[in-house]
Amino acid sequence: MCYVSAMASSSPSALATSNGSAPRFAIEAEGLVKVFGETRAVDGVNLEVPVGAVYGVLGPNGAGKTTAIRMLATLLRPDAGSARVLGRDVVAEADEVRALVSLTGQLASVDEDLTGHENLVLMGRLLGFKRDAARERAGELLDAFGLAEAASKQVKKYSGGMRRRIDIAASIVVTPQVMFLDEPTTGLDPRARNGVWEIIRALAAQGTTVLLTTQYLDEADQLAERIAVIDRGKVIAEGTPSQLKASVGSGSLHVRLLDPEDRSRAESVLSDAIGARASAAPDPAALSANVSGPEVASYALAELGRAGIDVAEFSLGQPSLDEVFLALTGRPAETTEEGEDE
Amino acid sequence: MSEATETARVARATEPTTSEATIRALSSVERPPRPGAASVALTFAWRGLLKIKHVPEQLFDVTLTPVMFTLMFTYLFGGAIEGSTGDYLQYLLPGVLAMTVIFTTVYSGVTLNTDVTKGVVDRFRSLPIWRAGPLVGPLLSDTARYVLAAVVTLVLGLALGFRPDAGVAGVVAAVALLLVFAFGLAWAFSALGLVMKTPNGVMNLGFTLLFPLTFASNVFVRPETMPSWLETVVGFNPMTHLVTAERGLMAGTASAGDVWLVLAEAAALAAIFAPLTVRLYRRA
Numbered sequence: 001m002c003y004v005s006a007m008a009s010s011s012p013s014a015l016a017t018s019n020g021s022a023p024r025f026a027i028e029a030e031g032l033v034k035v036f037g038e039t040r041a042v043d044g045v046n047l048e049v050p051v052g053a054v055y056g057v058l059g060p061n062g063a064g065k066t067t068a069i070r071m072l073a074t075l076l077r078p079d080a081g082s083a084r085v086l087g088r089d090v091v092a093e094a095d096e097v098r099a100l101v102s103l104t105g106q107l108a109s110v111d112e113d114l115t116g117h118e119n120l121v122l123m124g125r126l127l128g129f130k131r132d133a134a135r136e137r138a139g140e141l142l143d144a145f146g147l148a149e150a151a152s153k154q155v156k157k158y159s160g161g162m163r164r165r166i167d168i169a170a171s172i173v174v175t176p177q178v179m180f181l182d183e184p185t186t187g188l189d190p191r192a193r194n195g196v197w198e199i200i201r202a203l204a205a206q207g208t209t210v211l212l213t214t215q216y217l218d219e220a221d222q223l224a225e226r227i228a229v230i231d232r233g234k235v236i237a238e239g240t241p242s243q244l245k246a247s248v249g250s251g252s253l254h255v256r257l258l259d260p261e262d263r264s265r266a267e268s269v270l271s272d273a274i275g276a277r278a279s280a281a282p283d284p285a286a287l288s289a290n291v292s293g294p295e296v297a298s299y300a301l302a303e304l305g306r307a308g309i310d311v312a313e314f315s316l317g318q319p320s321l322d323e324v325f326l327a328l329t330g331r332p333a334e335t336t337e338e339g340e341d342e
Numbered sequence: 343m344s345e346a347t348e349t350a351r352v353a354r355a356t357e358p359t360t361s362e363a364t365i366r367a368l369s370s371v372e373r374p375p376r377p378g379a380a381s382v383a384l385t386f387a388w389r390g391l392l393k394i395k396h397v398p399e400q401l402f403d404v405t406l407t408p409v410m411f412t413l414m415f416t417y418l419f420g421g422a423i424e425g426s427t428g429d430y431l432q433y434l435l436p437g438v439l440a441m442t443v444i445f446t447t448v449y450s451g452v453t454l455n456t457d458v459t460k461g462v463v464d465r466f467r468s469l470p471i472w473r474a475g476p477l478v479g480p481l482l483s484d485t486a487r488y489v490l491a492a493v494v495t496l497v498l499g500l501a502l503g504f505r506p507d508a509g510v511a512g513v514v515a516a517v518a519l520l521l522v523f524a525f526g527l528a529w530a531f532s533a534l535g536l537v538m539k540t541p542n543g544v545m546n547l548g549f550t551l552l553f554p555l556t557f558a559s560n561v562f563v564r565p566e567t568m569p570s571w572l573e574t575v576v577g578f579n580p581m582t583h584l585v586t587a588e589r590g591l592m593a594g595t596a597s598a599g600d601v602w603l604v605l606a607e608a609a610a611l612a613a614i615f616a617p618l619t620v621r622l623y624r625r626a
Contacts, residue, residue, distance in 0.1 A: 073468050098470040099373075107461025111389065113396045118389075125385040126469055128374035137371060144367035154396060170465065174373045202364040 024087065026051045026178050026209035027072060031081035034067050041067040043233030044081065049211055049226075051086075054204045056224030057213040060325070064233040065213035066106060066182055072211070073103040073180050085178055102176035104167045106183050112156040116147050116166045119155060123173040141169040145199070161192025168199055179203055181212040185219060197223060217324055221245075229328060236328050247327065251317045252288050253297045258310035260285040269307045273300035285312070290323070379472040386479020393453075394486060400449070404487055408442040408495035415562060416502065423563060428503055435499040436516065436588040437561035442491045443524050444556070444581070448548035450484055450528040451535030455544045458536065467624070474620050481528050488524050492517050508594030516591040519604055523584055526608030529615035536622040555581045580607045 027049035034042040042064040049055040059065050070076040072083055074094040082089065088096045103109070110119045117138050124134030142151045145165045150158060155166055164184060171179060181200065185193040200223055204210055214220050220227045221241045229237040229244065237244060245251075253274075257266055263280060270278035270289055274296055278289035291297045297316050304311055377385070394400065412435065420430030454477070457463045466476045496504075496513065506513050531548055538544045558572070559581040565573045576582050587604045590596025 095470045103468045105464045109465040113393045128377040144363040206368045
């Protein structure tokens with residue numbers, strides 16, 4: 001816990017220096033396009049990621065997130081447009097870019113047949129460490145990531161959370177200046193997800209620019225200073241998490257009444273106070289309504305009190321990715337096959 | 343606060359945090375100079391050997407195939423083909439040796455395809471390393487497989503009564519030539535490994551291509567006994583050239599021409615498929 005509070009105080013200052021002294025971007029993309037057959041997987045993406053930032057790319061499956069990240073990490077050649085990482089062109093200066101970046105893909109990016117230790121030694125050797133230095137570095141990372149006990153187990157025997165940690169450890173055998181993480185927490189349980197979040201924060205704290213893709217607004221909100229929302233290969237919104245949420249409304253107010261008998265009365269009180277329709281939830285004593293912000297929510301709750309309706313509990317939920325999509329595109333987020341299997 | 347975050351918070355409170363160690367680990371290291379081409383290839387060869395160590399089952403095929411073919415052909419067909427099983431074994435064994443090692447080259451493609459389908463290739467491709475390294479390295483470690491296949495075949499042959507007239511030197515020369523040819527052919531299967539969708543696809547197509555090459559050759563029977571049109575076809579088969587050289591080296595009767603032809607064919611395979619494979623790998 002002490003670490004989390006330390007982070008909270010250090011990250012705004014890191015942001016301030018990167019804004020103040022360095023106008024340069026860690027990642028710049030202009031009009032990136034990638035076409036697979038009939039599908040325009042990435043259709044003119046522009047991105048500007050400040051040096052030192054954690055930047056979230058948010059979108060449903062098939063939005064083009066993975067394709068975009070693969071182009072930025074020099075694994076795919078763009079069909080049109082250009083991108084630079086710390087000023088180096090991802091096509092013309094691919095090898096220079098590779099020396100600056102690290103990628104943790106959505107698929108296994110370590111060798112499942114090898115042990116955790118062997119995987120890290122392999123990476124160390126490929127990066128140019130001598131044998132002993134590579135072993136020492138592997139041991140250091142396994143300790144730091146809580147994998148020391150599993151060091152000599154094959155990765156195929158790791159749990160989901162351990163897999164992700166060894167994946168990320170393999171990406172930072174040499175600390176990269178820019179780190180790409182493709183859906184780093186998809187499929188993880190909350191505890192394992194938290195472990196990954198801490199690693200991402202630690203990376204950012206020591207100066208690595210992180211670009212991460214995610215399907216969860218919550219995750220982008222927790223980690224990212226700026227978020228790009230991507231849909232059907234296009235960036236449809238960009239900004240800080242609060243700007244994004246402000247454009248959507250802050251989410252839904254959930255209220256549970258002490259007495260279910262009051263529900264229909266409460267429904268009309270809430271609807272009047274919010275200026276939008278409140279609706280009954282499956283629980284016979286519960287109601288929910290979309291609200292534009294916490295002020296509106298607290299006003300609505302006060303109105304309930306004034307009408308003499310007792311509230312057992314309430315919560316203000318974040319807008320879900322679905323709600324963000326609905327607000328931005330006028331249609332629900334849909335999942336399509338990402339047409340990039342080659 | 344969602345329920346999920348609440349659970350995570352509880353979990354974290356009861357677990358020591360590793361973040362300080364993480365930050366230390368992150369800031370404690372300088373990027374070493376880029377490794378040379380040989381170092382990259384040897385590192386990938388080391389990985390190949392580790393995979394054999396961790397998944398020894400992959401050696402079953404390599405050891406069973408020569409045993410099955412040698413026993414089956416010698417005792418079932420040997421008498422009919424050559425008059426006696428002993429004479430036939432003398433003819434057959436260099437052929438089975440070549441066939442076994444040649445079959446093993448398909449695994450180069452299977453292994454590479456597994457890397458692509460599992461995604462680990464992405465990591466190698468995002469490293470600033472010699473581009474052919476991830477392809478050359480496994481070919482080096484595959485030597486372990488080839489040598490094992492050769493040893494199993496030879497030991498079985500010797501136990502059953504096979505006697506190479508050229509002695510140890512002849513056998514070593516024959517195995518060495520076979521390894522060179524296997525390296526050339528392994529590039530072709532590496533390329534196949536990068537165009538097929540699944541490891542099984544590589545395996546099936548690989549053997550579908552190899553079976554006619556193996557049977558329409560002089561591995562099992564003398565081409566003189568075949569219809570003349572087939573004898574002509576068999577005469578063009580590189581497998582025939584390889585087995586002719588193998589028999590010659592082990593019997594001490596090989597001509598320089600036999601050996602050079604095989605070396606030239608191996609070089610041609612590598613010259614065509616190595617650059618193609620490197621190009622395909624970059625786009626995999």
